[in-house]
Amino acid sequence: MLEGKVVVVTGAGGGIGRDFALAMAANGARVVVNDIGASVAGEGNDAGPAQKVVDEIKAKGGSAVANTDSVADWDSAQRIVQCAMDTFGQVDVVVNNAGILRDRFFFNMSIEEWKAVIDVHLNGSFYVARAAAPHFKNQGSGRYIHMTSTSGLIGQTGQANYSAAKLGVTALSRSIALDMAKFNVTSNCIAPFAWSRMAGTIPSETPEQQARLEKFKTMETGKIAPLAVYLASDGAAGVSGQIFCVRSNELFLMSQSRPLRSVHHAEGWTPQSIAEIALPALKPNLYPLERTPDVFSWDPI
Structure with missing residues (x-):
């Protein structure tokens, strides 16, 4: 489905990103495998993971090149896209997958923990997407695929930085x-459920949390890649501005914010009339304070 395409996949040295790179190549694409080779917290730098994925692709007869530039810096992000241009002469698809975690309860979160996650997920998605935009405009085609999370779409404890960044990515998309x-040019988001290095850092102190992680372990990262390949293809030309979720063999189209219910008062509202009239009318439709496992409460199929 991707014959002749050039795909940039960030954070492709392992986990979901690696599966994306391998699947894109298996479907005919030439791939820029970007990964700085850092820890889940974004520390360190190692060219090995990206090159290993490139070697896997080449061993199967595919074409790929490794890139170790960081998405979290404007100039560095430009080099990621330029790597595709220099190596393959074009860029057709950008998959914004790179990410880090700095989990901490909001009341304990430091400025550095906040900025580090925002820089990689939200700023990084903008930087790389923006770097590809002139090329997409000039050729009159292109595909953006961004990774979001139900932590932002629904909610999760201890991830104010990650949740804010991931919900921001959906608005950016x-x-x-x-x-x-x-x-x-199309732009879509995928919220993945899968066991990966990042999922492995989720706190699991209570029996409930441990049970949740055990469910995660049954969700293979490779289950996410087919949707990414489809969204990267010419066949997805009419699909844009959407948010999808993949959970094992389940594929969801996620809702987006729209007016849910309204109340009107001819004389305008006062704090008292809001308390006495508006809120009682709206209360049945207020959203409960739920987390992702509360909403996705059934076992993956």
């Missing part, structure tokens, strides 16, 4: 979809 539509 929709804005890209709107701004780039006239150039035949």
Whole structure:
């Protein structure tokens, strides 16, 4: 489905990103495998993981090149896309997958922990997507695939930085979809459920948390890749501005914010009338304070 395409996959040295890179190559794409080779917290630098994935692709007859630039810096992100241009002469697909975690309860979170996660997930997605935009405009086509999370779409404890960044990515994706539509460019998000290095860092102190992690271990990272390949293909030309979720063999189209219910008062509202009239009318539709496992409460199929 991707014959002749050039795909950039960030954070592709392992986990979901590696599966994306391998699947894109298996479907005919030439791949830029980007990974700085850092820890889950974003520390360190090692060219080995990216090169290992490149070697896997080449061993199967595919074409790929390793890149170790960071998504979290504007100039560095430019080099990621330029690597595709220098090596393959074009860029057709950007998969914004790179990510780190600095989990901490909000009341204990440091400025550094906040900024580090925002820089990689939200700023990094913008930087790499923006670097590819002129090329997509000039050729009149392109595909953006961004990784979001139910931590942002629904909620999770101890992840204010990650949740804010991931929900921000969905708004970024929709804005890209709107701004780039006239150039035949699409932009979509995927929220994955899968066992990976990042999932392995989730705290598991209580029996409930441990049971949740055991469920995660049954969800293979490779289950996410087929959707990414489809969204990268010409066949997905009419799909843009959407948020998908993959949970083992389940594929979801996620809702987006729209008016849910309204109340009108001819004289305008006062604090008292809001308390006495508006809130009682709206209360049945208020969202409960739920976390991801509360909403996705059934075992994966």
